Amino acid sequence: MLLSLGKMKKKMLLNRSAFKRFLTKLEKNPPRGLDNMAVQADKEVWAETDCLACANCCKTMTPTFTNTDIKRISAHLEMTEEAFKKKWLKKDRAGDWVNTRQPCQFLNLKDNKCSIYEVRPKDCSGFPHHTRRKMIDYMHVFKQNIEYCPATFRLVERMMENANSK
Numbered sequence: 001m002l003l004s005l006g007k008m009k010k011k012m013l014l015n016r017s018a019f020k021r022f023l024t025k026l027e028k029n030p031p032r033g034l035d036n037m038a039v040q041a042d043k044e045v046w047a048e049t050d051c052l053a054c055a056n057c058c059k060t061m062t063p064t065f066t067n068t069d070i071k072r073i074s075a076h077l078e079m080t081e082e083a084f085k086k087k088w089l090k091k092d093r094a095g096d097w098v099n100t101r102q103p104c105q106f107l108n109l110k111d112n113k114c115s116i117y118e119v120r121p122k123d124c125s126g127f128p129h130h131t132r133r134k135m136i137d138y139m140h141v142f143k144q145n146i147e148y149c150p151a152t153f154r155l156v157e158r159m160m161e162n163a164n165s166k
Contacts, residue, residue: 055112063123
């Protein structure tokens with residue numbers, strides 16, 4: 001079932017506390033096979049997710065740009081690293097380089113495609129980080145991304161359904 005961004009936001013508002021309680025419960029007492037459950041749910045979710053129909057991550061969040069990202073992207077754009085940073089980036093409170101605006105300056109709003117897709121930041125290429133690390137070590141990211149990403153929302157929803165059916 002494809003989940004539109006609007007429907008996801010409505011369901012998220014209704015279920016936010018239940019989702020976060022579920023993730024906190026997993027964090028405090030991870031069941032055996034948690035990572036395998038996440039990997040299986042991830043495969044199912046991507047079969048029903050179209051990122052180009054959404055692009056909410058690019059519209060509402062900013063990646064962290066590593067020095068390697070800045071070097072690669074500025075070269076691609078035929079800019080100096082300093083010119084790239086001055087034009088597009090700022091340092092956040094943690095001292096990380098992030099976009100100065102949202103939606104992302106590289107997002108084409110007509111088709112939700114990234115104009116620097118081939119050289120996009122590592123943070124973007126790995127988003128939403130479902131199977132990046134052991135789920136228990138990345139639970140804080142799931143808690144954040146359920147509010148922005150329909151794929152993460154569906155993954156957690158699916159895991160909750162599976163846990164309740166046992």
